[in-house]
Amino acid sequence: MRPDSEVAPRLIDVVTRRLAEDSSVTPSVSRAVLRALGGSESDSPTTEFEQAPAARLTTETGVFLQTVRVRGFRGIGPEAQLRLPPGPGLTLVVGRNGSGKSSFAEAAELVLTGGNRRWDGRSSAWREGWRNLHDGDTARIELELLAAGADSRLTIAKEWEADADLADANWTEQYPPEAPSEFDVQAWAPTLELYRPFLSYSELGALVDGKPSDLFDALHQLLGLDELTAAQERIRTRRLDLERAVRDSRQERLELIDALSAVADDRAIRVAALLRPAQPDLVAVGREVLDTADDPAGPSGLRAIARLSVPSVAEVEVVAARLADAGAARRRGATADAEADLRVLELLRRARDHHAAGGPCPCPVCGRGELDETWARETDAAIIALAARVDALTTARSELADALRVATALPDPVPQELDCEPGCPPAVDTETVRAAWWEWAELRMVEYSDDLPSRFRHTHARLADALALLQQGTRKELDRLDEVWAPLAPRINEWLSGAREVAARAPELRTVRRAEDWLKSATAGLRGERMAPLETTARWVWQSLRQQSNVELGAIRLQGNAGTARRVLLDVTVDDVDGAALGVMSQGELHALGLSLFLPRATVEESPFRFVMIDDPVQAMDPAKVDGLAMVLAAVAWTRQVVVFTHDERLAEAVRRMELDATVLEVQRRDRSVVEVRVSSDPVRRYLDDARALVRTPQLPHAIADELVATCCRSAVEAAALARARSTLLADGMNHREVQRRIDAAKSTRAKVALAVMGVGGKVDDLNKKLVAMEGKWVVEALRDATAGAHVPIGCSMRELIAETEEFVAWLAREATPPSARSAAR
Template sequence: MRPEADPVPRLTEVVTRRLAADPTVTPSVARTVLRALGGAENDDRAAEFDDAGIFLRAIRVRGFRGIGPQAELQLPPGPGLTLVVGRNGSGKSSFAEAAELVFTGGNRRWDGRSAAWREGWRNLHDGATARIEVELLTTGSKPQLTIAKEWAADADLPEATWTEQHPPGEPTEFDLDRWAGRLELYRPFLSYSELGALVDGKPSDLFDALHQLLGLDELTVAQERIRMRRLELERAVRDSRQERLELLEALETVADDRAVRVTSLLRPAQPDLAAVGREVIGTFDDPAGPAGLRAIVRLTLPTAAEVAEVATRLAECGTALTEGTTADAEADLRVLDLLRKARDHHAARGACPCPVCGRGDLDEAWARATDASIATLAARVDALTTARTELSDALRAARSLPDLVPPELDFDPRNPPSVDTSAVRRAWADWAALTSADYTADLPDRLRGAHARLVDELDLVQQGTRKELDRLDEVWTPLVPRIVSWLEGAREVAARAAELRTVKKAEDWLKSATAGLRGERMTPLETTARWVWQTLRQQSNVELGAIRLQGNAGTARRVLLDVTVDDVDGAALGVMSQGELHALGLSLFLPRATVEESPFRFVMIDDPVQAMDPAKVDGLARVLAAVAWTRQVVVFTHDERLAEAVRRMQLDATVLEVQRRDRSIVEVRVSSDPVRRYLDDARALVRTPQLPQAIADELVATCCRSAVEAASLGRARRTLLADGMNHREVERHIDAAQSTRAKVALAVMGVGGKVDDLNKHLVAREGKWVVEALRDATAGAHVPIGRGMRELITETERFVAWLAR
C-alpha cells in the first residue's frame, strides 16, 4: 500500500502563492491571471464521477465482430496479470474491442480508417441480436456495476441502447458525460494500432494527453482565455489601423475641404481622436455643411401674389392722397392742428391769456367757439386725413414683407466653392432695404422688382445647393458614418491599450508558470516511463533520457524524448526500430493509465508483443508483472512468446485461451502450459470411443511428441538464458533444432551437444527408460510401438517431468 499523500493544493492556491512571490507581477497582471483561472474552474464540467477502484469481472459478447453466440471472458477482479491467448481469428480481440466500445462508444482501431472497418461489426453467423456486457467490481456501497450495449436487428453501430446498472437496481441510460472525462484522462485501453501512434502520431495529441494528466488542464483553459482576449484586443488594433488606412485612401479622392481636414487628422499613426471627433461632429453643424445647405433649401419668400396685393394697395392709397391734397386743405389741416393744440393747452391750464399773442383770454366762451371751429374744419379735411391713414397702413404692410438677410446665407462663399450666395445676399439686402424707404410714387414698382430679382436669385442658389447636396450624398456623406464608426472603435482601442499590455504580461507569466509546474509534475511520470523503458529495452543500445513537454495552448505542442544511442544524442523516431517504438509507446501509456488518481484499476492491452524481439518480450513480462502488483492487467496476444516468458520466469499470471469453432462459436478456457495442454489432449483422445483405434493412436503419439518438444524448448531457453546467452542467439539455436531429438539434445546437452550422442548421454544421466520413452513418443505417430497409448502418456509425462528438473 502506498502511504497517504498530502492533499494536492488547488491550482488557484498554487498560482496565487507564485503571483505573490513574484516582485515583477503588478496587481493588474495578478488580477488578470486569477480572473482567467477562476473562469476556467467555473466552466461547465462533466458530472461528478463517484465510482472508483474499478476492476473487470467479466466481458460477455454476442453477435459482435468474430463472436456469434454469447461468449464470456471471466477475469479475476483484482490486481494481477491475465493473458488472453489464441491464434489470429480466434475472437480474442473481439473481446478487447467490445470492452473498449462499451466504455467509450468508439474504437481506436477503427478511427481514421474507411467505413469498411465499421461495416463488418456484426457477426456474420449470429449477429441479429448483438449485445456487449461488461461486468465490473468497484469500491463503495454499490460494488457491482454492469455496462451494456445492445442493438436491434436492423440498427446501425451508433444506434445501440446503452445502459449502466448497479444490481439489483434497474438499468439506466449510460451517462456518457459522467464517464467521458475520466476515460479521456485515464484511458485504460491500448490497442496495437495505438502503440505506434502514441509516439509517431500528431505531436499535439500526446502533449495534450500528458498535460491534462498532470492536472494542468485548468491552466490550459485559463491560458487560452487570456490568449483569446489578447487576440481579440490585437485584432481590434489591427482592424482599426486597417480601417484608418482604407478611410485615408477613400478621403483622398474626395474634393472637399472637410475631407482634406479629416485626412490630415487621420494621417498620423496615432491620430488625435478628440480633434477627429470635433471635425466630424462639426460637419453636422457647419453652415457650409449638409445641415447649412439644407437650411438654404428650406428658405422661403412671400409669394408674388402677396407682394402684388401690397404694391397695388400702396399705389391706390398714394393716388387717393394725391387727389385729396389741395392748398386750402393743407391750410385747413394746419389751422385744425393749431386749434387742437390750443384746446389741449386750455384743457390743461384752464382760462389763461393766449400763449401766442398774449392778447385776449382763453376762457370758456373761447373754448366753445374753438370746439365749433374744430368740428367744422375736421369735417372739411376728412377725406385727406383718411387717405393719409390708409397710406400709412399700406406702408406698414409693405415693410412687413421683407426681412433681414437670413444667417443661412451668411457664410464664406468659398466653402463650398460650388455654392455662391453673394448674389442672393445682395438681392436680399435690396429687398430688406425697403423697410426704411419712404413712400414715393415708384415704391410699388421697386417692391415688385426687388421681389422678382430675389426670387430668381434664391431659386438659382437653391438649385446649386441641391446639386451640392446630391454630390455630398454620393461621396462625402457615406464617409461620415464610416469615420464615426472608426472613431468609436479607435476610442475603444485607446481605452483598452492598458488592458492589452496587461494581458500580454499575464499571458507570458502564465506560460512561464505553467512550464514550471509542468516540469515539477512531470518528474514522477517521467521516472516511471524511464523505468518501463529500461526494463523493456533489454539489450537495446537506445537509452531514454528526459521527457519534456514543449509548447503551450494555441502554439505548436509536442513531447520531446531525449534518447542516446551508445552515449550519442539522437532523435527518438529516427533511431528506433518498430519494436523499440512500440516499447516506447508502452512506456508512455503505462504511467498515464496507472496514476493513483485514476478510478480504473485495470489496463487492457491488445497485441503488445508484435514487432518485439525476444529480449523485449522478457522485459515486457517483467513490466506487466510489476504493474500487476497494484493493477489488473489484461493482455490479449496471439504470440506464444509472452506466455512462455511468464512461465519461464515463473511470474504469477492467469492464462486464458480463446478458441473459435465453426459458425463463430467462441470458447474460453483456462490454459496451462503447452506441455500440460498436449498431455491433456492426449488423454482426451484416449477417452474418445468414436475415433478409430489407428487414428486415435497416431494422434495420441503426436500429442506426446509435441509435449516432449515443448518441454525441451522450455528447458533450452531457461538454461541458455541463465548461462548469459542473449535472446537472439538462443532463438537462433532453437530455430536450428529441427527434429524432436535435436530439440532434446539442445535441452540436455547444450549448444555443443550432438544428436548422435544423445542416447548415450541420456542413459548415463537417467537410465534406459528415458531413451525408450523418447523413442516411442517420436516414432509412435508413424509406426506401431510396443506399448499402449495410456502407458505412452504416462512415460511421456515422466520424461517431461525429468526435463523440467
Template sequence: MRTETDDATGSLARLLEDGPAADPEVVAVVRAALDDIEQPAPAAGAPRHDGIYLRGIAVRGFRGIGRESVLRLSPGPGLTLVVGRNGSGKSSFAEAAELALTGANRRWEGRSAAWREGWRNLHAPGETRIALDLLTAGSPAEILVRAAWPAEAELTAPEWTEQRGAADPAPFDVEAWSALLALHRPFLSYSELGSLIDGRPSDLFDALHRLLGLDELTAAQERIRARRLTLERAARASRALRTELAGALERTADTRAVELAALLRTPDPEIAAVEAALTGADDTADVAGLRGLVRLAVPAPVVVRAAVQRLERAGAEVARYATGNAEADLRTLELLRRARSHAGDADCVCPLCGAGQLDAAWRAATDIAIGELAARVAGLAEARAELRRAAAALRSLPQPVPDELVAPGRRPVDTAAVARAWTRWAALRFDDGADDDPALPERVRTAYTRLVDELEHVRRGTRTELERLDEVWAPLVPRLTAWITGARLVEADSAELRTVKRAEEWLKAAAGILRDERMAPLQETARWVWQTLRQQSNVELGAVRLQGSAGTARRVLLDVTVDEVDGAALGVMSQGELHALGLSLFLPRATAERSPFRFVLIDDPVQAMDPAKVDGLATVLAEVARSRQVVVFTHDERLAEAVRRMQLDARVLEVQRRERSVVEVRTVSDPVRRYLADARSLMHTRQLPPAIATELVATCCRSALEAAGLARARRSLLAGGMGHAEVERRVSAAQTTRAMVALAVMGVDGKVDDLNAHLAATEGGWAVDVLRDATAGAHVPIDRGMRALIADTERLVARLAADLDGSADRPPGRRAAANGGAARDRGGRAGGQQGRADAGERGANGAPRRRPSPPRAR
C-alpha cells in the first residue's frame, strides 16, 4: 500500500500554467505567498527518513510489568502477534513504546487523573524505565530511546535520552521527533479506534491534509487569507472612523469643524482636501506657533549644574597648583620647548642672542631641563587644560534665540521677557572673559535661572491659550490625522485587495484539484481495507472526501450506505464496524510511503469484531506486513487462530504474567518454526508414501532456510545503513534459496558461487550438505533421512538467526563488550518474512497459500 505524492509547489506550478486561467497579478500573489513560506531546516538530531524499525522494547516498573522484561521483535517487514490474557502485561509494552517515543499516551488522554495514577508498578520500587531499540536505514543505523523516572518523579518529567550508534546518550530531541509523529503516528490503541470516527471532525481532516503533502498550499492560502482580512479590516475601520468623525464635527460649534464635516460626508472624500483643511485650520488660529512655543526647550538643570561645577572644580585645581615658582617654571618650560623645537637635531645659533651655539651639549642639557620642569609643573599644566575644557563645555550649552521668539508677527502670548532672557543666555556662548574668571559660573547660573523662569511662564500662558482654542477641537485633530494616514493606506491598497481576493479564490480552487488528485490513492487504499474487513456487513464505503479549507469548518466526509441506501450510516453501524472503519482510515496514513516509520503498533483491534471481520483483519494485516513491520497486541485468540487457519506468515509471541508482576515473553510460532513443525508433522504422517513425504519435508526445510536467510539479510543490510528501498530491491533479486542464504551470510558483495566455500570455512561441511539436500530434495531423491535433514536444518537456521557478533540474546538497551563496547544487539529470532520459493508459498499439504491483492495506490 503506497501513497506517493509529489512536491506541492511543483504541482501548483503546473496548475498555474495549465490549470484554471489566472491573470498575471493573481499568479504573482500566489507565487509570492509560496516563496514567503519559511522552510524549516532539518533539526540536527532528526532521524533519517529511510526507514525506522522497532527491534525491541525493554520495560521495568511500568504498568503491569515489574522487573525488567524485554519484547524482542524482528526489525523488518512482517506480522507479529503479541498474545496473552487480559492483565498479562502485553498492553504495557504497547503503551510503554508509545510513551517513550511520544511522551504521551492516547489511551489516557481525556480521562480522569485516576487513569494516570497507577502508571508505576507496585512490585518494582525505585526507578521506572523504558528503552526502545530502533533500527534505521540511516547512519548510524541504531537508535536507543530511553525514558527513565526516578522513584519520586512525576509521569510528565522523565529523564529522556536518545543514543545513536556508539555515541554518548544525548537529550531526546522532542521537536525533531514530534514533527514526524504528528504526521505519521505509528501507534493505534483500542480507545483510538472509535475516536478516529467520532472525534473532532477537524482533527482527522488536518491529519489527512498534512499527509497529502498540502501543508505548503494551506500555508499559502492562510497567508493570502490573512492579507485579505488585514486589508478588509483596514478599509472597514477607515469607513467607520470617517462616519464617527463627521458626526462629531457636526456637533462641534467651531468654524473649522463645519468645512471638514462637509468634506467627510461626501461618498468618496478627497484625502488631500481634508488634509489641507485640517492644516489650514491650525494655521489660521496660530495653533502652530503656540505649539512651537510649548516645544521650546533648554538644557536640563542637571546638565547646567554639572557643567558649572566642573568649571569651579577646575578653577580650584588651578589655584592649588598656581604658585609663583610654578608659574615661572611653566613659562620657562614653554620657552625651552620652543627653543628645543627650533634647534631640532642640528647645531644652530641661538635665535635670541645670536651668539650662543645650540649644539649637542646644549640639546642634551635642555632635554634634561625640560624633563625636570615638566615633572614639576605637570599638575598645573593638567589643571589649566581641564579648565579650558570645562569652560568650552559650559559655553557650548547656550543656543541661539529660537525663531519662535524673534520672528516677526502677532503672538497671542507675550514673549518679550523670555526673548530678552534667552538673549542674555545666548550671549554667554561668546563670553570673552578669561576661563579662570571666578564670576563666570555665577553669570551662567543667573542667566539660566532667569531663562527657565521666563520660559515656564510663557509655557503656562501658551497652554492656557491652546486649551481655550482647542477645548473641543484638539481631541478631534489626532483622530482626523489618524484617519488621513489610514485612508491613504487603504486607497493605496485597494488594487491589491481586489487582486488578493481573486488569488484566494483561484488558490482555493487549485488546492481542491490537487487535494482530490492526492486523495484518490489514499481513498482507494482505505476502501480496499474496508472491503476486506467488512465481511458480511451491509455497510458500503464509497468516496472519502475532505470538505473545507483553512479558516473554515473542516471535516472528512465518508460516503457510506446501508443496503445501497444513503443515509446516516454511522449512526446504525455496530461497534465492530466502526472499529473496522477506523482501521480503514488509520492504516493508509500510518503506512504512507513518505513515513519514516516502517512499523505500526496496534493494540487490541479485535474487540467487538465478529468472526468474519477477524478473518478480514488477518488478511489486511498480512498484506500490510509485506512492506511494514506490523505488531498487533491482542488477548483475543481469534486473530492468532485466523492467521494459523489461513496459513498467513506471522510470528506469534505469548506474554505471561507471574506473581509479583514478573512478565515473560516466549515465541509460540514464527514462519521458520512453522515450516519446521510442518516438516516434523509430515515425517510422522503415515498415509503419505515415503518418497512424497521426503519431498515435502525437504520443501519445508528449504522454506525455513529461505525465511531465516531473508530475515537475517534484511536485518544486517538495514543495520549497515542501506536504504529501505534498496534492501527490498536486493531481497527481491535473490530468487533462489542459495541466493537468499548468500545474501544473508556474505552481504551484497558475495557471490552465490562462493557460498559453499564460505559456509565450509565459517560453519563446516555440514552446512554445505544440508543446504544442498534441502534445495535438491524437493525435486530428486537425496541420501539423507528426514529426521537428520530436519535436525541439520534447525541447526543451520539457528546459525542464521544468530547475529553477526553473536549478541542476539542481549536485551535492547544493553551495550556489548565487543567492538569497544559500541556494538548493539542487532537481532532477534527469525520471523515475519515471506518465502520466495514455490514451497514457501504453499502450506504443509502443498496447497497454495492465500495471498490477498489490494489495489496499488498510484
C-alpha cells in the first residue's frame, strides 16, 4: 500500500475540484453531478454508494501464490500439489497435453474467483465433467497465498461432497492460526474483477475480438473511472425517464385532441381547443375538466338539477286539508254576537290589566265609575263568562294561524341550479320550472284566503309536473354525455396529472442534460490522462512481442460513454500504412495483442495481487514472438510472480537459450490420473537423468532397459544439437521462421547434428570428417553409439554409453558458446 501522502485523490474530490473550476457550471448542475457520483453537496459519499469492505489480505501489498493443492478435479485424481516460489520471478509449468497442468490453473482460478473463464459460453458438458473420473468423490482445491502484513498467510479452499454439484462447494478461508470461516465473496469480488490476475488461452483472443464494450468496460474500470460510468448511467437513466415522460405526455395530448375532435360536445370542443397549443394552459384545462361552478351547464349542474325535489302530493294535501279545515272552523265560529263578545272580552281584559297595574282608579272610558275591588271581582266573573262563550271562535283562529304557518313554510325559494340559461343544453329548458317554482315560492308570503288551499294544490301540481319533465330531459342529456364524454374524462385527468408533473420536472430535465454533457466531457479528459501510462506499457509489451511483425501499434483510445456504443480504438499501421487492427493481424498477432492489453491491467501498481497466471500463451505464436514473449515475461517477473502453463517446449527453450532466470516445473500424468510435479532441468539433462534411472531399475528386463537407455541418449543428442543449431543460426542473423523451417527439415539424428555443427550448407555425408577435424575420432564414435544403440549391439555398456553421450552433449554446448565466453571459461 502506498503511503498516505501518495494515495491518489478520491475520484469525487477530483470531480468536485473540476466543477468548482468550471465557471459555466451552475450550482444545480454541480449538485446533480455529485449526487449521481454518490456524493452529497458537501462531497461526502452517501451510504447508498459505499463500497463493500475489502478482504483482509487484499488490503496488504504483495499477494503471492505459494501452493495449489488439487484432488479429484478435472485431470487430477489423488492429491497433487504445485509449489511455487512465493515472490517475484518467472515460473514455467510445462507438460504435454493431458498431463494435468491446466487443471492446476483452472483450479486456482475457480477457488479464488468462483468461476472459470475457459468454461464461459460453452456447453454444460464443460462444467459437468469437472470431477475427475478416477478419484473424484472427495474433490478439493486448496490455494495458499502469502503476503506482507499482519495477516501474511491465507488458505482458500473449496471442497465438495461426493454427490455435490460444482456450485455446491464448501468455500472457506483461513488465516492461520484462526479456524476456517466462510469465504467472503463480496469482499474479494470487486478487487478480483478489477485486477483479474488470470488469463487463459481462450481469453487471449476474446480480449481483442470479443464484444467491443467488454474491453472498454474492463479498461474503464481499471482506470478507476467505473464510478464515473455508474454516475453517467444514473444521470442518463434519469434523463431518459424524464424525456420519456415528456414524449408520452405529448403523444397522449395529440391522441386526446383527435378523440375530443370526434365528439359532438361543447366541452369536448373547448378542451380540445385548450390542448392544441404546444404548451397548454393546464389551469384552464383542469378547470374545464373538473367542471367548476363557472360552468353550471356541465355535468355537475345537470346532476344538481336531477337531484332537485319538491314536497310530495301527500305532504301538500295534508297541509292544504288542514288549512281548509281551520278556515271552515273559523267561519263557523265568527257570528255577530261572538264577534261582539270577543271585542268586549278584549276590552275587559285590558281594563283588568290596567287596574292590576295601577290599583283603584276612575274608569278611563266614562270617567264616572270607580274601578275598585268590587269592580275587579265583577269583571273577573264577566271575563270568565265571556271567554266561555267565545272559546270556539278563539280556538278556530289559533288553529288557522298554525295551519297557515305550516303551509307557508312548505315552499322553498327558487334553487340556483335552475339558473343555467342561456348556457343549458337545448334538451334542458328550465324556464317553465323556474316560473312554476317562483309561483310556488310566492306562497310563503300570502295571507289566508278561502282559495288558498286550492292554490297550494294547483301550484304544487304544476311545479311537480314541470320538474318531472325537466329532470327527464336532464337525465337523457346526462346519459348522452356519459356515452361521449365520460370515457374521455379519466384520460384527460390522467394526462393532466402527468402533464403537471412534467411541467414541474422541466427544470430538472434541463439540469440533468447539462450535467450529463459535463460529465461526458470530464470523463473523456480523465480517462485520457489515466490511460497514458497503461498505453505506454501496452505498447512496450507489443513492441517486445511483435518480433519481425510489420504491424505497428500506436495509440490506444477509449471511445464512447455509458449508454452509447463503447469500444477500444487501436491505432495500427501495416508497413507504415494505416490499417484496421483486427483485419490485418494473424491469430498469433491477435494473441500477442491480447497479452499486451492484459499485462498492463494485471500489473498496475494499485493491484494488491503480485502474481499473474497465464495458461497456454504460446499457441499460434511463431518462433520470433516466443522469444519476445520470454523477454516480456522475464521483465514483468522482476516485480511480479509470473506463472505460465504451456505444453510448448519453445518457451522453455527460449528462456534457456537467452539465459533468462526462470523456474521450470514439469507436470507428468500417470495411470489413473496420478499427477506429479517436479523441478525440470533442460531437455538434455532430463533425458540423461531418465537414462540413469533406467539403468538403476532392476525390475526392467535387460534388453528392454538397454533399448530405452539408448533411446534416451539419442534424444539427449538431438536436443543438444537442436539447441546449438537454433542458437548458432539466430546469432548469424537468420530469422526465427527460417530457423524453425531448417530444424523441422532435419529429420534424423545425424541431420540435426550436421545442422548444429556445419550450419545450413553442411551435408550429412561430410559430418564424420568435420567432427574428426574439430575434436577427434571419439566424437564420431560417441555419435555412432548414441544413434545405433537402440537398434543394434554396440561395443560398450549402457553406463559407458551414458558417459559418452554426456561428454558429447557437453562438447556441443561448448561449441555453441560464443568465442568470448569460451575464452573466459578457459
